[in-house]
Amino acid sequence: MDDHAHKFIKGKQLRPESLMMSYGYRPEWSEGAIKIPIFQTSTFVFKSAEEGKAYFESALHPDRDQPSEESGLIYSRLNNPDLEVLEDRLTLWDEAEACTVFESGMAAISTVLLELLNPGDVLLHSEPLYGGTDYLFKHILPRFGNKTVGFKAGCPVEEIEDALVSSGASDRLGVIFMETPANPTNSLSDIRACADWARRYSEERRVLLAVDNTFLGPLWQHPLKHGADLVIYSATKFIGGHSDVIAGVCLGSAEVVARIRMLRTFLGTSAGPWSGWLLLRSLETLKLRMTCQMKNARYVADFLADHPKLEKVNYLGHLTEEDPQHGIYRKQCLAPGSMISFDIAGGEAEAFRFLNSLQLFKLAVSLGGTESLTEHPTTMTHSELDPDEKVGMGITEKMVRLSIGVEHPNDLILDLEQALDNV
Numbered sequence: 471m472d473d474h475a476h477k478f479i480k481g482k483q484l485r486p487e488s489l490m491m492s493y494g495y496r497p498e499w500s501e502g503a504i505k506i507p508i509f510q511t512s513t514f515v516f517k518s519a520e521e522g523k524a525y526f527e528s529a530l531h532p533d534r535d536q537p538s539e540e541s542g543l544i545y546s547r548l549n550n551p552d553l554e555v556l557e558d559r560l561t562l563w564d565e566a567e568a569c570t571v572f573e574s575g576m577a578a579i580s581t582v583l584l585e586l587l588n589p590g591d592v593l594l595h596s597e598p599l600y601g602g603t604d605y606l607f608k609h610i611l612p613r614f615g616n617k618t619v620g621f622k623a624g625c626p627v628e629e630i631e632d633a634l635v636s637s638g639a640s641d642r643l644g645v646i647f648m649e650t651p652a653n654p655t656n657s658l659s660d661i662r663a664c665a666d667w668a669r670r671y672s673e674e675r676r677v678l679l680a681v682d683n684t685f686l687g688p689l690w691q692h693p694l695k696h697g698a699d700l701v702i703y704s705a706t707k708f709i710g711g712h713s714d715v716i717a718g719v720c721l722g723s724a725e726v727v728a729r730i731r732m733l734r735t736f737l738g739t740s741a742g743p744w745s746g747w748l749l750l751r752s753l754e755t756l757k758l759r760m761t762c763q764m765k766n767a768r769y770v771a772d773f774l775a776d777h778p779k780l781e782k783v784n785y786l787g788h789l790t791e792e793d794p795q796h797g798i799y800r801k802q803c804l805a806p807g808s809m810i811s812f813d814i815a816g817g818e819a820e821a822f823r824f825l826n827s828l829q830l831f832k833l834a835v836s837l838g839g840t841e842s843l844t845e846h847p848t849t850m851t852h853s854e855l856d857p858d859e860k861v862g863m864g865i866t867e868k869m870v871r872l873s874i875g876v877e878h879p880n881d882l883i884l885d886l887e888q889a890l891d892n893v
């Protein structure tokens with residue numbers, strides 16, 4: 471339900487953060503409640519059999535033209551008020567036509583790819599990837615007859631094309647999937663260059679570009695504006711932001727999102743009303759949280775940058791003009807975000823001593839929440855990657871990942887300082 475009228479004052483469009491408390495919901499629908507209630511219900515009662523028939527027709531054949539008043543609530547695996555309002559609000563940040571939410575980030579990624587790929591198709595993807603995505607691509611999709619071909623994050627399009635050609639199936643390119651910035655290295659891939667290449671490459675059959683925007687979005691990077699067809703999030707991270715909900719999001723054109731929503735209905739990967747309600751609450755403070763985290767991360771990264779016990783710090787705010795990644799950053803990122811990884815001098819023993827010494831930072835996977843977290847990618851989130859490949863991607867025993875929260879930056883630095891002193 472596009473609440474178009476409520477988006478404007480005197481013809482001027484309001485910014486997303488001004489709409490996160492109200493867009494898509496009217497208190498008169500729920501006894502004047504200022505907040506949308508949790509519609510904890512599995513099914514919805516039809517006024518008549520004719521109405522039920524019309525709702526099914528419109529939900530399962532969105533392609534057939536029909537008046538919008540014939541669409542309505544049926545069953546919570548298909549639609550639910552908390553999810554519909556959430557989806558409307560999420561479209562605002564990325565200026566997307568449509569949105570669909572899932573029970574996890576992995577549910578979003580797997581549903582999107584199962585919808586877009588046919589058996590025999592090639593999936594081209596950036597590397598490194600989040601560990602769960604890497605496993606899906608390398609161990610599960612091949613069982614459905616898909617070939618997956620990786621390219622190094624940030625490489626020129628000629629190298630992407632070479633990787634595809636040497637796979638021997640260059641006529642079967644199905645989808646391009648990009649995770650930028652990449653988890654855990656922060657390496658960037660050029661969204662615009664890849665989108666333009668994909669369009670040139672696939673004149674007859676349109677190849678779609680999907681971008682996992684979990685690390686910077688939806689505040690600091692908007693892939694749809696740079697030519698991507700779909701944006702995917704683990705909403706467990708910044709969108710949820712309080713480490714208390716698992717969820718995923720996919721945004722894009724109404725046409726493609728309708729296809730993905732249909733498969734979501736039949737795979738049963740949609741989010742439940744309680745997750746939807748928690749995310750609505752989270753969205754109200756999204757900008758506040760992400761802005762605070764981004765500022766804190768700069769203080770922390772500045773402290774880490776010249777620390778004698780560290781060899782290398784991966785932080786987008788410290789890219790230098792000479793770094794080819796800097797050009798990509800300038801083109802598509804609005805701020806450096808709040809993810810940092812670094813190499814500690816030594817190896818696993820030194821990394822573990824550091825991790826075990828932290829007091830304010832919690833040792834846990836996940837990211838983007840209000841509390842600062844740290845983990846050891848090669849033995850935790852990225853433990854299942856091919857050992858040789860991951861060293862090539864820079865994911866070594868020395869690497870530690872930080873997600874910066876909303877604490878006082880001096881306290882975060884104090885904790886890092888004492889933990890590094892212990893190494």
Ligand SMILES: *Cc1c(COP(=O)(O)O)cnc(C)c1O
Nearest residue numbers: 574575576600653684704706717
């Ligand atoms: C966490 C994460 C995912 C997976 O999301 P879940 O909500 O845990 O299923 C996907 N991509 C990235 C970049 C992530 O950090």
